[in-house]
Amino acid sequence: MHQYPPPPPDPRLKPRYQHPQQNRPRRIVLLDERRRALLQALDEQEEPTRFHKKVAWVAAAGFFTDAYDIFAINIAAVMIGDVYGSCLSASQDLGLKIASPVGNFFGQLFFGWLADQIGRKKMYGVELLIIITATFCQAIAAGGHAINLIGVLIFWRIIMGVGIGGDYPLSAIIVSEFSGTTFRGRLMTAVFAAQGLGNLFATIVSVIVLSAYRHAIETRDSIPHLDHIDYLWRLVIGMGCIPCVFALWFRFTIPETTRFTLDIKRNIQRAEQDVAIHLSLDRFRYDPSELPIKLDVPQASWEDFKNYFGDPQHSNRVVTLICAAWSWLSFDIAFYGMGLNTYYILSALHYYGPKAPSIPSIPNTPISICVHNLIFAFGGLLPGYLAAWYCVDKPWGGRWRIQMLGFTALTLLLVIMSTSFEKLSATKSTQNVFIALYCFANFFQNFGPNVTTFIMPGEMFPTRYRSTVHGICAAAGKLGAIVSQVSFLKLMDKGGTGKFVKDLLGIFAVFTFTGLVATYFLEETRDRSLEDLSFEEQVGFVTGATPQRPATFQRLIVIHYRTSSPRTKRGK
Template sequence: MSLKVLSALDVARIQLYHFKAIIIAGMGLFTDAYDLFCIPPIIKLIGRIYYVEEKQYRTTPTVVVSALVAIALLGTVVGQLVFGRLGDRIGRRSVYGLSLGIMVLSSIACGFSICRTRNCVLVSLGFFRFLLGVGIGGDYPLSATIMSEFANKKTRGAFIAAVFSMQGFGILVSSVVTMVVCKIFEATSHVSNGQIPEQVDIAWRLILMVGAIPAAMTYYWRMMMPETARYTALVEQNVLQAAMDMEKVLDIPMSQIAEDSLLPSYPPPSYPLLSKRFFRRHGYDLFSCAASWFLVDVVFYSSNLFQSQTYHRFIKDQPDVNAYELAFRVARFQAILAICSTIPGYWVTVYFIDRIGRVKIQMIGFFFMAMVYFAIGIPYKYFWSEKIGIGFITLYALTFFFCNFGPNTTTFIVPAELFPARFRSTCHGISGAVGKVGAIIGTVGFLWASRIPNNNGKPDPVRMTVALVFLGVVCLVGLAVTYFFTRETMGRSLEDNENDDE
């Protein structure tokens, strides 16, 4: 027997509140991408400030860059596990504002970073980025679950993908903010080539703090969102309250969603999380979601760090280029990549996700990513290591396009559709946490691939070849996991997908 309020949600027409929910839920993902992609140009500024020896600048060591990325990812693992579980235990809405609050405060704190000596700045920046990661991690399962439980079954995938696509705009905005800040400071500081003015130390802090503004602007609306009908009806067993909440935000008359009887139609199963019965019913799906997310994040975060080895051929990182201009060039490169590759990948997924399905898109993405990595990696030692040009950049951009028109988006969507309401947020958090472990492995792997330079000061071509081919193999493993283990969820209600019957 189906509850009327849930059936009404499954067939509800697209309304203004759906788009409002996309913006509200997507701001956490926006902040995630902003803080990840503002780091490369900031690292250039920090290198010019804190890695100067005998008036000769040095770039920030790769080990420091990887550590700053990894510490935020470690916080994300913690946030996904903790907030994912809290979302199922005390409600999505109850902890939704808390995760956003942590993101806002830690973004601001990253900008202050207490002191101005190198070791102190890096330690404090790492600590606050860990807290930022906790808030971002908490936002992943909550945003995906809330959007999936509000959406209708016909366009649910597109709505969740649209939430996730806010990452693309976060990348673009972080680049634009960096370029604007750098140009303003450069114009007002009257610097000459090679100089390192004290205002540079203010510029990178300001860039970090600006990222908190969009998230803070949505805090009020997050707190005003009602609890999802599925959590209220299926977990709290308050069907009447679920109907009342949905009447307030969606254009659905109470007569269509009120039950004839107030007795719940979906008594919750008695088995606990991670019990034998849980694994018998949901272990297959949990493995599929976690393994796919793990594999794509190994590739995705390695690719992001690989940008530093790509754009240094184009930005002309030389001593006579001032710090502002150097950071501007890095941000400009990222903005072009986002406009031409990353953002289109997200929105092609939004268009096709409810037409061809999650499984096919995930398989398409993994397959073409593998082919591109082989095309880059196999000839890297003999061709790309010395001749990086437009052909290499085009192939490199395609990895981001097919990552987003593929597993980077679908791994965010599928865990929010497969599991019962009382485990949904937790299982999404577990899947995402396993994925971020893969991301940490990716950052460490990239450190291995790029740490030892050759005589020209460039990454060792043999190591880079091995690393890039390995990423292609990882994508093929992801393709196999998707084909053999991932269930299609397109066009089905969440209750049909959850596979929670005997």
């Protein structure tokens, strides 16, 4: 019987909708659902466990040291200048202060990329070893006829900066990927707040050693007393090694994050096993009889990177990257411009008197510098961190609102301090008004973009690029710090000693305003899963699976090969 071909489809009928999971093998669908169930279990943790607190403590110890090493140089440079000359030259002071941000820039890019390539765990602790080694070498550094001490210190501070830079993406991503959505912001804020404690501890240590050796400082013209001051700056810098040594062992024992194991190693059985062991989620049990498999999921590559950020249908991805990086850069221009140059700003205000030296030296102002650092720490720095920790996960708070508020307040405060600088420098009472405004600026730095620019890049983008992108954003911030420090020290005396400081504060206000504009285009990340913030569809994320030989079977093959291979005859 003649078979007629089927009639052509009616063009008036719409094609039937097909779900992304339709026409896929049932096994792959189940693996995709297992992956999403595992990630959902991580997100639905309501309170931090003992394991979470351990991870946060270990990460915070690194940030404590980072801040201590960065800000201890302020007082240490004064002592170094007094021992090896009346004071440091402007170029030497600049070199010591920008050496660490320069190292940060390269460390953040390199370790951020490396953590996405070979793992968070494998790199966690390596950067701490670099910090310990470089800090110790600074404390025992010496000069000679062939090499200058300042050059040696700058070299080791760059190396130390590489380690500190690596700590930013690693700590942020590890804490972020282990945390649940309800407490992720608080845990990351607690880690970053250790920076404020490190800054405070650097000041306290400086006050203690300066007070203990006050007699040597006041009679510094004799050689033995100069030796005492030489001990002081080495002690102040070397103390930065202590918390690192305590945290080093714990960093090497932190397990790999579940998301890295799942999406980059593609080992779903190991991810479920880790969750059951470390996070006490009993519903995930490791089945030793299950054949090991490797998931087929999107993998990091240059081509995939270009496709991900260059997708015209998801232009918000590249916009988010640019705005997150620019908000960090614009903030660090103001943060480091003010934080590392407090003495110069207050000297231009005549707070230390009209005859204060252009560069601080031991007999004049070291105790005053420490006292004012303590005032700024207790009056603005620590309260800002506490307020951020309390509000960052609240429904009426969140990262986006805090960052918008912080940039707005900083812009207004910097405009007021810039335009009223000369009036506020007239009397002691008006100078105290400036100090109060400075404390408010410190408060809104930390209850604002100093915390949130660290948190938000660690929550956005897919696991395969999350650490890389955080490193890019952090490196943009350190680029701003370098530009800020170089520009400040080169321009502050334009038109006369300290005459351009008020204009620099106005320039900082312009950059904080641009940070406010960039923040407007970012999304709120509070109470959202990391997968939701990756801007990728999660249903159908697993496209296949490849069976793997069990590890025991592989070992049997190796043992059989070694025992069955002919022995080589030894020569006589």
